[in-house]
Amino acid sequence: MATVAQVLNSKSDHTIFTIADTASVYEAIAMMAEKYIGALIVTHGEEIVGIVTERDYARKVVLMDRVSRQTPVREIMTSQVRFVRPDQTTDDCMALMTERRMRHLPVIDGEKLVGMISIGDLVKNIISEQQFTIHQLEGYIRGEHV
Numbered sequence: 001m002a003t004v005a006q007v008l009n010s011k012s013d014h015t016i017f018t019i020a021d022t023a024s025v026y027e028a029i030a031m032m033a034e035k036y037i038g039a040l041i042v043t044h045g046e047e048i049v050g051i052v053t054e055r056d057y058a059r060k061v062v063l064m065d066r067v068s069r070q071t072p073v074r075e076i077m078t079s080q081v082r083f084v085r086p087d088q089t090t091d092d093c094m095a096l097m098t099e100r101r102m103r104h105l106p107v108i109d110g111e112k113l114v115g116m117i118s119i120g121d122l123v124k125n126i127i128s129e130q131q132f133t134i135h136q137l138e139g140y141i142r143g144e145h146v
Helices: 004-010 025-035 054-062 090-100 119-142
Strands: 018-020 039-044 047-053 104-109 112-118
Touching: 004 090, 004 112, 004 119, 018 025, 025 039, 025 054, 039 112, 047 054, 047 104, 090 104, 090 119, 112 119
Parallel strands: 018 039
Antiparallel strands: 039 047, 104 112
């Protein structure tokens, strides 16, 4: 079973995308579209104050008939951010994401934001682990030393 650190290391892009809490929702959605991501860490200065996701946009802007260019991110962000540590397992993350119906988890090492993992990252890791296991079992069945 992999750790969060291993999942982060397997990602091709280690960039952490953040946005100020005073930025407009439009700016946040534009950044997510440009970077092909579904969530941004929201900051106030150097402090992490929340997370904003495409789901927040759909539920708190579109469905509430707000204007995205005039609505600051702080009004729609989720302020109680759930974090994971690099030494936690992918099973821990899957359980948390399933229980809390979340798709993104920021990764904190001590007090420092070191990454973000998504449900897609975890699924990719699970598939990779399963393919490795299948390869090992096939070799065992054929009598090969893998």
